Structure formats: C-alpha cells, structure tokens
Amino acid sequence: MNRIKEIPFFSHLCDDGLKKLKDISTIKKYNAKELLFYEGDEPKYLHILLDGVLKLYKTNHKGNQIFLHQFFPISLVAELANFESIPYPATAEFVSSGEVMKIDYKKLEEGFFRNPDLSLQIIRSLVGKLKIMSEVIINEVVLTSEAKIAKFLVENSELFAQLKNTQIASLLNLTPETLSRTLTKFKNKKLILEDNMNGILILEKDKLLDLYN
Secondary structure, eight states: OHHHHTSGGGTTOOHHHHHHHHHTEEEEEEOTTOEEEOTTOOOOEEEEEEESOEEEEEEOTTSOEEEEEEEOSSEEESHHHHHHTOOOSSEEEESSOEEEEEEEHHHHHHHHTTOHHHHHHHHHHHHHHHHHHHHHHIIIIIOOHHHHHHHHHHHHGGGGGTSOHHHHHHHTTOOHHHHHHHHHHHHHTTSEEEOTTSOEEESOHHHHHHHHO
C-alpha cells in the first residue's frame, strides 16, 4: 500500500481509499520486447508505468512500425482508450524491462472518479497526451532527420547508454544507417562525444538546439 501512495496520482488518498485501490489493482513485471497491449485490444485496465521504458507504435499496411512516443515512469499509458471505451489505437512494447500497475478500470470508475483531485490529475495527463500528439506531427512532418536526432539527443541522451542504435533508430522512425551517419557527423563537428560506457556526452547543446528550434 505504501508503494501505491508514492504514485503522484494517488498520493492524496486516505488509507481507506488506498486499500480499496489496492484491492482492484495488480503490479506486473515485464521483460524487454514484451507487449503491454496490442493495437485493437479492448482496454480493460488503466495502466500506470512504474519502471522501465515503454514505446507506443502503430503498424502500417506493409507491417512497418511507426513510432509515436516513449513513456518513462511514472505515467499513465493510453488512458484515452479507457475513457472513450475504444480499442487501443496503437501497440505498447517494452524497450527495457519494466513494471506496470494494472487497475480494473470499471471498478476504478465506479469507486474513485467522483474524487476531484484524482479527476484533475487525469485531466492533466490527457492534456499532456495532446502535447505528445502535436510533437509527433512536428517530428514526422516538419523536422529533418538531423533535427530529429538532435532533439532526441538533447531530451534523451541517457538512452544511448541503455539502448542499441537500432532501437533508437526505430524510436525515431529512421534507418540505423541514417542514425549512425548523423551521429558521426555530430562527433566530427564536436557537438557530442561518446563516453567509455557507450553513452553520449553533449558538448554543444545550444548548437543542437539550433537544429530543431
């Protein structure tokens, strides 16, 4: 119960509320490449990512993945499908090992949604998802491959020590060759430096920012 109270969405709940929430929830561990749900699945649970990195993607008619977003702890995942009672519009796959709190959505709706603090937290999360979709459109329509990589470096440079370049290229909807070529270009221009742990150190953040701002 203490762990549930540490989740920002539920930190305001009293002990009785936390116990009721615990009774309708389970916490499950996942391995890298394991799926949380498929595009088209019925949303029976409200998912909260507690640990790990999760990516959301759609699959086109050719079977290619189109990356939409990556989630980091602690965040709601695809909650709009729950609220609108629609199938999941995309597939969620773990990039790393992770952990998710799964809450029976119908029981949550019946017992908790009259709580104004919880409702406000959910509204804030939905607003955040609108910003995510706006960012997806900008990334895929407006930004060049160089700009996309520069933006990812500035916002998620720590992932280069955790993920393979092929995985990062997939997150950016780019080929591994394009990613490798661009990183080499950035290194030659002394904008970034690869450290001993295969991570990336940013040397010229302002110049990277100029590539996409």
